[in-house]
Amino acid sequence: MDKNLKHYLEEIDHYLILSEGKKEVLAEIESHILEKTEKDFREISKENIQKTINLFGSAKKVAEKYLEGFQIISPSFKNYLFRYTWILFIIHYSLKIISYAFNVDFYLLSFNLSIKGIMQLLAEAPATWIFDFGITALVFYLITQTEKEINLSWPKLFSISKFKILPLKPSKLKIGIIAGLQIISLLVYFKYNTLFFKTVTLTHPPEPxxxxxxxxxxxxxxxxxxxxxxxxxxxxxxxKTYWINLINNGVYLVVVIFLLSYPFKEIFINPLLDVLRPIGSWILVGTLVIVMFDLFKVLISMIRTKKQ
Known part of the structure; x- marks a missing residue:
């Protein structure tokens, strides 16, 4: 066999993902090339074969002609793919948050889900989503290849349409409450030089x-x-823009991450109160979850508003 033709067929073989009849397809392509060479140039030579190969086009395009109708994942599963990926991600990442918040180790089969630091927890978010997407895609690939009629449930609970678009209209009540808190916090701070007290009584000054x-x-x-x-x-x-909400949540996110990752040494006046440190960590992790959820709602509102 001609060297160029052999290399061309090998390249086509790399793109063919047929489970059966691959050899027959390659033999058919070889036969077509030789027949066309003889018909067009009246002589089968190295140069003429190469000219015919050039006319046939790239190996990838030739292989694609024999893959019409073959599907890696059924197009009907596209929406299911992302929906199930997000469901799996929420479950998977929640276990990692619990692992960090309560300092417990999780093992799923041979995978270690344990998280030891806030930066590791944040870095795990995109890696976890990509991993879960791969697992979900693999499952849908296997379902597609079975060529059986399988009806999957559609989890409406996780539908983006269930999330209400956040209002852009300012709330006077909210402004009034926050302004009141601002005034009270400033008055307390200027009087006692702190906002955090161990005891507050009417008979004695509050103890920091x-x-x-x-x-x-x-x-x-x-x-x-x-x-x-x-x-x-x-x-x-x-x-009237959601960027205000986005920046607000972004600042909170940075603050929570800083507080969780910075190793504060001396916190409590009474060293015996150091047993309360884990409670502070749980409160911060809870705040992190709330901020992330609110950030998600803001992003959904931005996307849905643009589509309208």
Whole structure:
């Protein structure tokens, strides 16, 4: 066999994914090339075969002609593919959040789901989604190849249409509540130099919960976040955009990640209260979940608004 023809057929073989009859298809292509060479050039030579190969086109295009009707994953499963991927991701990633929050180890078959740090937890999010997408795609590939009629359930609970579009109209009640909290927090901070107390009684001055430096830092951080919420609640009077919500959630996300990852040493005035540290971590992880969910709702609102 001609060297160029052999190489061409080998290349076609790489693209053919037929379960049966692959040799017959390659033999048929070889026969067509030789017949066309003889018909067009009246002589089968190395140069003429190469000319015919050039006329046939790339090996990939030739292989595709023999794959018409063959499907890797049925097009009807496209919506199911992403829906089931998200369901699997929510379950999978929730286990990792629990592992981090409660410092427990999870093993699923030979896979370790344990998370030891906030940065690892965040880095695992895209990796987990890609992994779950691959698993879901593999399952749908196997279902498609069985060529059997299989009816899959459509989980309506996870439908994007179930999420209400967040209103862009500013809420005067919300602004009033946040403004009230801002004033109270500033008054308390200027009087006691902190917002966090271990005991509050009418007969004695309140006793601070945290060590002075950490207490001031956290108090100013809370005051700053309340001020950010107030600004983001007022801005919709002037700008009707979801970017305000997105930036607000983004700032909260950065703050929570910082607090979870930064190794604060001296926190409580009384060292015996260090047993409360895990509770603080759980509160921050809970806040992280709420912020992520709110961020998801904002993104869904942006997408659905653009489609309308």
């Amino acid at each position: 919960l945290f060590e002075a430096a950490f207490s001031q830092f956290m108090s100013l951080l809370v005051i700053g976040l309340i001020f950010l919420d107030l600004i983001c609640s007022i801005l919709p009077f002037f700008f």
